[in-house]
Amino acid sequence: MTAESLLSADLLARIHSRAAGHDRENTFFDDDLAELAAAGYLRLFVPVALGGSGATLETAVALQRRLAAAAPATALAVNMHLVWTAVAARLSAHGDDSLDFVLREAADGEVFGFGISEAGNDLMLFGSTTAAVPESDGGYRFTGRKIFTSMSPAWTRLGTMGLDSTSADAPKIVYAFLDRGDPGVSALDDWDTLGMRASQSRTTVFDGARASADRVVRRFAPGPHADPLVFGIFAAFEILLSSVYTGIADRALELAVEAAHRRTSAKLGRPLAHDPDVRRRIAAAAIALDALGPQLTGLARDVDSDVDHGAFWFARLSALKVRATETAKDVVEASVRVAGGSSYFAGDELGRLYRDVLAGLFQPSSDDSAHGTMATAWLGPVPDGAPG
The missing domain is CATH 1.20.140.10 (Butyryl-CoA Dehydrogenase, subunit A, domain 3)
Structure with missing residues (x-):
């Protein structure tokens, strides 16, 4: 199956038919996500060798434009999974295997969330109010809050970042991935908004949430960065x-x-x-x-x-x-x-x-x-x- 064929007219029609109900009832798009996963859409950027479509970003743009016309909140939330898999595919194609686990796990059905945004933090990718505390084995524990975490009811892996201010070479921005089952990760039921309601982009709270050393993917100085x-x-x-x-x-x-x-x-x-x-x-x-x-x-x-x-x-x-x-x-x-x-x-x-x-x-x-x-x-x- 080609990447372009992942969104059939029938699938888009079913997704469109559910959008109004999710908006009215402020519910998550469980059925949409299940159907998109079954169609292979969440493996859009996963290499063909791993069972994905190996799509280009150009192809994904056309597909997401069609999905958004059917159900904006569904498309917006799915974007966050696609961002991480797109980044992983790009790095892998350039000889950087630091996010290859993202591609393997996406191929196995894991759903990735995007835990970057913080209230009042206009530095975005270049700074953080979340504390990242190093551990002796190279892992990190994160404490803080992330807002607009789309697909809160469904993600199983969360890409995030925080500020290490305690190491000898501090400060450093630390990028890592957390598991849904970590006891230090919780989501608030606080998504009751004007629009994009089905995305259920709830606040995520970290209370010593742990990323193991093999899930710490970057560590560099705060500020604009060419990484x-x-x-x-x-x-x-x-x-x-x-x-x-x-x-x-x-x-x-x-x-x-x-x-x-x-x-x-x-x-x-x-x-x-x-x-x-x-x-x-x-x-x-x-x-x-x-x-x-x-x-x-x-x-x-x-x-x-x-x-x-x-x-x-x-x-x-x-x-x-x-x-x-x-x-x-x-x-x-x-x-x-x-x-x-x-x-x-x-x-x-x-x-x-x-x-x-x-x-x-x-x-x-x-x-x-x-x-x-x-x-x-x-x-x-x-x-x-x-x-x-």
Whole structure:
């Protein structure tokens, strides 16, 4: 089976049929996950030799865009598993076997969560408020809180990071993987949000959670870092995240077109699809959305092909995320305007997409950090002590 065939029309239709119920009841997408796993979707980046599809990032972008159009929260949460497997596959292809266990375990059915975000920590991959305390055998114990941990009910392995401030060469950022069954790991039942409800991205609490030495995969100084792990995480996260929000915009525009043909203007006595203002609104949304596809696939292809963008890599990746989420928000809003007041009722799909798309505002990179990264790429860093 090819990677492109993993999401059949029937599977997407079943996933789509469940999305509204999960949103209404604030429940996790257990059935979606089971069907995606059975189809081999969670092995998307796993090498063929291990039973996976060995997909490229470019292929994954197209698939996640389709999945998000069917069920945004399902696609967003599955992203987190795909990020780790994408990073592991990329490192392995470049001769780094430090995450090969991720590929082997994903092939065996383990589900990986993404335990990176912390409340108030805008350093993201380059700093942490979670304590990472070293042990004599090379393992670490983590104490702290991670927010927005998607797939909280289902992940079995959690990739995370913390700050080692006690070793002789401290401070060091430590990346490691934890097991679900560790007694020092717990998840709060605190996910009751405006949108993306089925993702169940609950707060994860570490209380001395232990990563064994063979699950400690990186240790380096805080701050911006060129380590391939950091680049791999950032590239996969930003590109796959952007594909999800582009998929939301795809579906919103589709619903707007349906509404324009379905609704009739009492003033004009003809379908809204013939109204020049509606036509212009849909055209403007389509023009904005049309620009996202080439950038998404282009950057994914560049990652797959190891194109060297030098100092502009992080700037272009963060710019893609901001452009995708902001464009998606604008497209959904335009679609709501076309559909009219019916989209304001609870249970309407466009109303749900309107709530879901807002989650992009809170996910990295932020608008401010993307502009700062782009400014640094073009102008260089601001010298210490300079006003600004």
